[in-house]
Amino acid sequence: MLRLADVSHTYSDGRRRTTVLKGIDQDFERGTFYTVLGPSGSGKTTLLALASGLENPTRGTVSFEGRDLTELGLGRYRNRHAATIFQQYNLLTYMTALQNVTTAMEITGATPPSGGRRAHALRLLDSLGLDRAEATRNVRRLSGGQQQRVAIARALACEVDLLFADEPTGNLDEDTAGGIVEIFRELAHEQGKCVVVVTHSAHLAARSDRVLTLRRGRLTERRADTAGTGAPGTGRPVRSRKTQPTSPRTPPETRPTSPPTSSGTQPTSPPTSSGTQPTSQPTSSGTQRPTPPPTPRSSGRG
Numbered sequence: 001m002l003r004l005a006d007v008s009h010t011y012s013d014g015r016r017r018t019t020v021l022k023g024i025d026q027d028f029e030r031g032t033f034y035t036v037l038g039p040s041g042s043g044k045t046t047l048l049a050l051a052s053g054l055e056n057p058t059r060g061t062v063s064f065e066g067r068d069l070t071e072l073g074l075g076r077y078r079n080r081h082a083a084t085i086f087q088q089y090n091l092l093t094y095m096t097a098l099q100n101v102t103t104a105m106e107i108t109g110a111t112p113p114s115g116g117r118r119a120h121a122l123r124l125l126d127s128l129g130l131d132r133a134e135a136t137r138n139v140r141r142l143s144g145g146q147q148q149r150v151a152i153a154r155a156l157a158c159e160v161d162l163l164f165a166d167e168p169t170g171n172l173d174e175d176t177a178g179g180i181v182e183i184f185r186e187l188a189h190e191q192g193k194c195v196v197v198v199t200h201s202a203h204l205a206a207r208s209d210r211v212l213t214l215r216r217g218r219l220t221e222r223r224a225d226t227a228g229t230g231a232p233g234t235g236r237p238v239r240s241r242k243t244q245p246t247s248p249r250t251p252p253e254t255r256p257t258s259p260p261t262s263s264g265t266q267p268t269s270p271p272t273s274s275g276t277q278p279t280s281q282p283t284s285s286g287t288q289r290p291t292p293p294p295t296p297r298s299s300g301r302g
């Protein structure tokens with residue numbers, strides 16, 4: 001589905017050049033939940049930025065279903081196929097949860113399967129455990145875990161095949177984080193999405209199908225028997241055997257250990273193409289990653 005072929009990435013900072021990723025070859029498949037581990041500064045966020053179409057690699061190709069993203073167009077790819085959930089959610093804090101979701105649908109031109117955008121957004125939020133009162137509340141008055149679920153609903157509303165998340169449980173308590181991880185598993189195993197999550201959490205990695213580790217610019221895969229849920233020794237994803245329907249499900253309504261901070265809710269700008277991406281993304285070095293401007297669809301999904 002998504003292929004990184006001989007991908008390298010070098011940042012140039014004045015006269016200094018830092019090669020963060022070195023010749024990465026990796027396929028990401030449908031119906032699979034991946035986690036990417038690695039020490040701080042190893043390039044996990046950079047890898048996510050390239051895979052999610054926020055940036056082009058300085059060498060190599062990223063292709064979606066056989067088409068190079070530069071040929072497909074990064075904006076088009078993000079609009080139609082990939083959504084990113086950021087650690088700080090990047091919600092629009094002057095809006096309700098519902099408005100955050102419907103605005104993303106408007107920007108990306110996502111067409112709801114039935115009913116209007118509002119009804120679809122309410123259904124999505126409900127399936128993630130946010131009732132109507134919570135859905136119509138300003139997002140600043142929601143807990144960290146609820147805001148995270150709004151960010152997930154917003155990504156899902158754009159009906160993409162690929163879901164990327166950067167440290168999605170970093171600010172959450174154990175129960176809430178566990179609920180979010182189960183949502184990722186269901187999205188992969190029951191809705192056939194490809195979910196790629198960057199994390200420092202060994203617990204989260206243990207719930208994923210395939211665990212990739214980034215170290216010194218190289219990506220390696222840990223055997224599934226040490227990852228927790230994969231078939232022992234095969235490294236292959238394990239499909240969920242659950243029989244109950246996906247929706248509605250209700251993740252735990254616990255609050256984060258620390259209250260949501262303003263940084264967890266302050267967007268730097270309105271959502272762009274996928275409805276989930278800010279115009280710039282802070283990096284570990286404190287600099288801003290440039291991201292392209294929004295490219296709204298002219299018509300329905302194609």
Ligand SMILES: Nc1ncnc2c1ncn2[C@@H]1O[C@H](COP(=O)(O)OP(=O)(O)OP(=O)(O)O)[C@@H](O)[C@H]1O
Pocket residue numbers: 011012013018020038039040041042043044045046047283284285287288289
């Ligand atoms: N825009 C940039 N310009 C220059 N260097 C950058 C830029 N963005 C990131 N880097 C550098 O690239 C390296 C990898 O950064 P990245 O954010 O991808 O790492 P990470 O593994 O996600 O780190 P963390 O786990 O701390 O979030 C770091 O050394 C960082 O300083």
